[in-house]
Amino acid sequence: MKIPVSVESVAMETNDIKRFRIKHRFNEPLPEIHPGAHILTYLPSNEGVIIRPYSLTNRTTDGRYEIAIKLVQKSRGGSFRWHHSVTVGTELEISFPKNILKPELLGRHHVFYAAGIGITPFLTMLHWCKETGRSFELHYGASIKEECLFYGYLKESFKSETRFYFSRERRKERIDYYCSLQRHPIGTHVYICGPPSFIENIINAAKNLGYPRERIHFEAFRSNQIKTKTSPFKVKIEKKCVPVKEDQVLLDVLNENGLSIPYSCRVGQCGTCEITVKKGDVLHQDSFLTEKEKLSFMLPCVSRGKGLIEIDHNSLNLI
Amino acid sequence: MSWHIVRGKQKYIILYEDYVDITKLVRELCFHRSLLSLINVGEPDQLASILNKELMGTYIYLSLKVKKTREVLSLLYDLGFSPLDLQVVKEESERAIFCAHCHTVFITDDHPHAVCEKCNITLSVTNHWSTFHHAFLGSFEFEGDSL
Numbered sequence: 001m002k003i004p005v006s007v008e009s010v011a012m013e014t015n016d017i018k019r020f021r022i023k024h025r026f027n028e029p030l031p032e033i034h035p036g037a038h039i040l041t042y043l044p045s046n047e048g049v050i051i052r053p054y055s056l057t058n059r060t061t062d063g064r065y066e067i068a069i070k071l072v073q074k075s076r077g078g079s080f081r082w083h084h085s086v087t088v089g090t091e092l093e094i095s096f097p098k099n100i101l102k103p104e105l106l107g108r109h110h111v112f113y114a115a116g117i118g119i120t121p122f123l124t125m126l127h128w129c130k131e132t133g134r135s136f137e138l139h140y141g142a143s144i145k146e147e148c149l150f151y152g153y154l155k156e157s158f159k160s161e162t163r164f165y166f167s168r169e170r171r172k173e174r175i176d177y178y179c180s181l182q183r184h185p186i187g188t189h190v191y192i193c194g195p196p197s198f199i200e201n202i203i204n205a206a207k208n209l210g211y212p213r214e215r216i217h218f219e220a221f222r223s224n225q226i227k228t229k230t231s232p233f234k235v236k237i238e239k240k241c242v243p244v245k246e247d248q249v250l251l252d253v254l255n256e257n258g259l260s261i262p263y264s265c266r267v268g269q270c271g272t273c274e275i276t277v278k279k280g281d282v283l284h285q286d287s288f289l290t291e292k293e294k295l296s297f298m299l300p301c302v303s304r305g306k307g308l309i310e311i312d313h314n315s316l317n318l319i
Numbered sequence: 320m321s322w323h324i325v326r327g328k329q330k331y332i333i334l335y336e337d338y339v340d341i342t343k344l345v346r347e348l349c350f351h352r353s354l355l356s357l358i359n360v361g362e363p364d365q366l367a368s369i370l371n372k373e374l375m376g377t378y379i380y381l382s383l384k385v386k387k388t389r390e391v392l393s394l395l396y397d398l399g400f401s402p403l404d405l406q407v408v409k410e411e412s413e414r415a416i417f418c419a420h421c422h423t424v425f426i427t428d429d430h431p432h433a434v435c436e437k438c439n440i441t442l443s444v445t446n447h448w449s450t451f452h453h454a455f456l457g458s459f460e461f462e463g464d465s466l
Binding site for chain 2: 212
């Protein structure tokens with residue numbers, strides 16, 4: 001189910017990040033959100049509808065959503081469209097809010113590690129921590145102060161809990177993950193959002209220090225395993241054989257062929273779009289399935305086939 | 320006594336009582352070259368002040384009598400530890416049983432059947448170990464039932 005919305009305002013936050021405020025097209029308040037929620041945006045374009053997940057940075061008291069979008073240099077279409085085609089009044093659709101990240105209620109201490117645009121899912125979580133009197137801290141890395149999204153807001157609202165690291169300022173500073181992770185008290189939950197290497201480095205450091213996996217939470221912008229070069233392959237559904245071009249996503253191809261598979265994150269992290277593979281080799285690019293699960297299942301939002309794969313039509317959980 | 324070694328932690332702590340033998344556990348943990356600390360559980364207040372300073376990457380083994388285990392567990396949970404950060408070394412001779420009828424947890428000898436000390440119902444002691452209650456599930460025993 002989708003919600004019809006339009007863009008109410010657009011603001012330039014940094015050189016390459018724009019903040020969009022979205023309202024319900026019929027002026028109803030948009031649904032309440034849990035801290036850390038994201039939405040899928042369905043933006044019409046000449047090439048079809050562009051579907052992208054974005055974290056909600058705020059839900060205003062009058063029921064508007066805010067998202068912040070960074071213009072990616074090698075944009076696959078999403079951020080480019082948002083930056084160059086979307087203006088006040090642009091109409092689109094969004095999904096209901098969903099959560100991959102959410103604050104753990106039983107955590108004794110919450111630590112947020114963000115890099116660049118990775119701050120976006122944390123804004124509502126930081127606010128929740130402050131409001132409910134939780135113990136928390138934020139470590140936020142950016143290249144320079146001017147590129148640091150919500151710098152003023154964070155400095156004012158979470159002054160004692162926030163530490164900034166600027167890698168290209170005169171006094172160069174980077175987050176020392178290992179050192180930082182070493183001093184968190186028992187009962188700490190760690191939340192990470194940023195580029196794939198940033199997430200991977202912190203997860204590895206935390207694991208090496210003996211953090212239980214269940215205490216480490218992250219949200220990726222895209223799958224950290226996606227290969228830049230992809231090859232075409234074919235997918236067999238019942239008796240039909242459908243080609244998937246190198247620039248196509250299997251999930252989209254399945255949807256175009258009448259199989260409305262539910263999905264959410266589109267970065268291989270939530271498992272919503274999981275399908276059963278009957279035959280063929282799969283190039284797994286997700287961070288959700290276990291090694292054992294990968295023998296039978298795949299996530300078509302990021303993973304691809306090699307040559308020809310056959311999926312189990314009977315096991316599909318269609319919308 | 321039974322336990323399993325959880326690897327990759329920065330520090331291990333064994334909480335023990337004088338009359339529980341922890342020699343084998345200590346010997347196994349020494350192989351892993353991580354910090355090992357043995358704490359003889361005395362007054363809960365003292366224990367709380369020591370454990371309150373522990374950092375992530377610490378793992379605790381509780382080698383205590385069943386009654387003491389339950390006291391110390393509630394203290395540990397208050398301090399922010401969770402079942403992910405600790406393990407109860409199970410004493411073979413006595414067991415904590417969770418009564419499926421009245422939800423009382425009581426301690427009894429290691430027998431396949433037990434009578435709940437609160438509601439007097441005879442229970443079959445199952446192998447289901449609750450990490451929440453830190454007790455084995457005692458289920459109803461119906462006439463002719465052979466669980």
